[in-house]
Amino acid sequence: MVRKGFEKELRKLEDSVIEMAETAKKSIDTSVESLKKKDVKLAKETIALEKEMDKNSLDIENRCMRLTALQQPVAKDLRFIASMLKISDTLERVGDYAGKIAKITIKTKDKPLAKPLIDIPKMAELSKEMIDIDIEAIRSKKVEGIEEKLTQRDDVIDNLYEQIYKELLMMMFERPQIISDATDLIFVGRYLERIGDLACKVANRTIYMVDGRRTLIK
Amino acid sequence: MTSIKIKNLNAYYGEKQVLKEINLDIGEKRVTAIIGPSGCGKSTLLRCINRMNDFIDIFRAEGEIDIDDKDIMQMDPVLLRKQVGMVFQKPNPFPKTIFENVAWGPKIHGTKDKSTLNKIVNNSLKQAALWDEVKGRLKDNALGLSGGQQQRLCIARALAVSPEVILLDEPCSALDPVSTAKIEDLIVALKKHYTIVIVTHNMQQAARVSDNTAFLLNGDLIEYSDTDTLFETPKDKRTEDYITGRFG
Numbered sequence: 429m430v431r432k433g434f435e436k437e438l439r440k441l442e443d444s445v446i447e448m449a450e451t452a453k454k455s456i457d458t459s460v461e462s463l464k465k466k467d468v469k470l471a472k473e474t475i476a477l478e479k480e481m482d483k484n485s486l487d488i489e490n491r492c493m494r495l496t497a498l499q500q501p502v503a504k505d506l507r508f509i510a511s512m513l514k515i516s517d518t519l520e521r522v523g524d525y526a527g528k529i530a531k532i533t534i535k536t537k538d539k540p541l542a543k544p545l546i547d548i549p550k551m552a553e554l555s556k557e558m559i560d561i562d563i564e565a566i567r568s569k570k571v572e573g574i575e576e577k578l579t580q581r582d583d584v585i586d587n588l589y590e591q592i593y594k595e596l597l598m599m600m601f602e603r604p605q606i607i608s609d610a611t612d613l614i615f616v617g618r619y620l621e622r623i624g625d626l627a628c629k630v631a632n633r634t635i636y637m638v639d640g641r642r643t644l645i646k
Numbered sequence: 647m648t649s650i651k652i653k654n655l656n657a658y659y660g661e662k663q664v665l666k667e668i669n670l671d672i673g674e675k676r677v678t679a680i681i682g683p684s685g686c687g688k689s690t691l692l693r694c695i696n697r698m699n700d701f702i703d704i705f706r707a708e709g710e711i712d713i714d715d716k717d718i719m720q721m722d723p724v725l726l727r728k729q730v731g732m733v734f735q736k737p738n739p740f741p742k743t744i745f746e747n748v749a750w751g752p753k754i755h756g757t758k759d760k761s762t763l764n765k766i767v768n769n770s771l772k773q774a775a776l777w778d779e780v781k782g783r784l785k786d787n788a789l790g791l792s793g794g795q796q797q798r799l800c801i802a803r804a805l806a807v808s809p810e811v812i813l814l815d816e817p818c819s820a821l822d823p824v825s826t827a828k829i830e831d832l833i834v835a836l837k838k839h840y841t842i843v844i845v846t847h848n849m850q851q852a853a854r855v856s857d858n859t860a861f862l863l864n865g866d867l868i869e870y871s872d873t874d875t876l877f878e879t880p881k882d883k884r885t886e887d888y889i890t891g892r893f894g
Contacts, residue, residue: 431891500850502877503886640879 434499441491441512442566445510448519449563449630450486451477453556456623457528462533463616464545466626471530473539483501485520489513496634504637515566518629522559525619525626527641532612534555542609551620554581558627575645578631582646586626592617624640649656649674650695650811650841653722655709657690657865659702664690666865668709672858677833677842679856679873681849683888686862688845692813695843696730697723705832713811731804735816737796739788739803744771744780747788747799750809766813773839774802775832794825799859801832805840814844818851849889861885 455477464469492513495501501509558581565571596610628645635643650672657665664687676875680688690699695713699705700723711718718726728751739747748767757763767784771777776798780791788799799819804812814833818826833842833855846852852859853873860870862881869876869885880886887893 434891502849502853502889503880505890506878 434495434505437491437495438508439506441488441495441509444484445512445516445519446489446563446566448481448488448516449559449566451484452480452519452522452526454589455481455523455558456552456556456559456620458524458534459529460545460549460597460620462530463541464549466533466537466541468534468537471533474530475527478523478530481520481523487515488516507637507640511633514633515562515630518626518633522623522626524621528619529616532616536612539609542596542606544614547592548613548616548620551585551588551617551624554585554632555620555623555627557581558624562627562630563635565631565638569638571631571635571638574631574635575643578614578628578645582624582628585621589617589621649714650712650843651709651712651715652691653712654695655691655694655707655711657687657694657705660704664865665694665707668818668867670860670870672841672843674841675839676857677837677844677855679852679859680843680845680862681847681852681859681889682862683893684847687865689815691862692722692815692843693732695811696727696732698727698732727733728807729809730756730811731807731809731812732813732815733797733800733804733817735819737793737800737820739791739796739799741787741789743785744791744799745784748802748806751803755807760888762814767802770802770806772797773805773836774798775828776802776834779882782842792825794821794828796826797821797829798832801829801836805836809840811841811843814846814847816843816847819847826851826855849877861888 440527455474458470459474459478461467462474491510495509498506504523561574561577561581565574593614596614600610625646631645632643635641650670652668652670652672655665658734665782665830668691680691682688691704693699694707695718697718699707712728715725718869740750742750745767748770749763752763752766757766771780776795779795780786782798788796791799797820801812801817804866818829821829830851831842836842844852856873857875858870859876861868861876861880861884863884869880869882871881876885877889880889
């Protein structure tokens with residue numbers, strides 16, 4: 429593969445990773461929406477997205493391995509390929525968490541929610557915003573201020589999770605019959621909190637890709 | 647052991663300046679790679695270290711190169727080249743026996759005793775990882791060896807005069823991957839005892855064998871750092887563009 433071909437492959441790799449990030453956002457949306465509306469169709473759509481992301485992650489891994497073997501990249505090319513590999517793996521995990529939320533929807537489809545969803549959609553919105561920040565940084569190769577932007581949002585997500593956890597715990601003390609449903613919602617909160625952490629991991633990799641700095645946001 | 651300090655080195659072929667204000671500290675018992683595009687001055691720099699350029703009429707150099715704090719310009723060039731051995735791009739054994747090739751250096755430096763010469767030849771061939779392949783045919787003509795074996799013979803020949811520094815100018819460019827791997831293993835093994843400077847066009851080779859790498863461009867030393875850093879997070883955009891194949 430001549431140099432131009434290599435450049436083209438790198439761009440295609442970036443496009444695929446950004447597409448995965450968009451799919452991750454969509455899966456967060458459909459999973460939480462499916463739970464909110466107890467919509468099994470949306471839940472199944474989320475699970476299909478999860479499978480699509482598994483496939484895409486494997487495809488990206490194969491392409492990264494091939495480029496590494498054939499092009500023996502160094503410096504920014506090496507950092508780019510290594511970062512794409514790790515980012516796609518991280519996004520695939522976002523898909524897994526969204527899939528877990530969708531499975532809770534399917535499991536509890538005939539039961540009402542233990543409580544109305546107020547904070548959980550907020551957490552979903554924030555985590556999508558975080559992935560948007562990641563996407564912009566990957567595209568523009570500009571990472572100034574990304575740590576602050578993500579930390580700020582991740583802190584809000586963490587606090588919301590803490591709040592949901594305490595609230596549901598209190599509800600479980602008061603109404604033991606909702607323990608199972610409330611536990612499911614605690615899990616949903618936990619999954620979204622983890623998605624926030626994963627968005628930070630994507631940013632860590634993006635910073636490394638852009639300027640070689642090793643950071644640990646959160 | 648031996649460290650090399652290059653201070654404000656400028657070199658010229660006639661009117662043309664080929665090295666500009668080079669300052670470089672080469673650590674002892676380390677492998678230092680010099681990389682850069684063709685014509686950037688890397689071989690000239692290497693050849694300055696043992697004054698091989700002195701043979702070129704139009705060549706002149708300013709500045710200082712100290713080996714173990716001794717200015718090489720004040721040294722006898724023959725003794726300097728004993729201390730600083732060199733291996734070239736193309737294997738260049740003498741059309742003599744394997745034994746004579748290795749014994750040649752010690753002989754011209756005054757070693758006459760046969761058992762001492764035997765010992766030197768054996769040790770040098772062992773150090774050059776060639777002994778097992780040639781021990782039964784030391785009296786065969788060296789030109790009958792394969793290219794990779796000939797290059798290791800040249801390394802053994804350089805080692806035979808107990809140098810402190812070994813300069814390697816593109817030592818693997820004429821060799822196949824298996825012979826290249828043997829030479830690379832040898833370079834890594836030899837750094838326990840010698841200070842090694844290697845000029846290579848093969849970026850991956852520099853990354854594999856060297857501890858430090860210097861990047862030269864148009865006679866300027868653009869970047870010099872530990873090899874890991876230079877190949878992962880180079881500081882200068884010109885270094886990055888070169889090692890990622892975007893120019894040169």
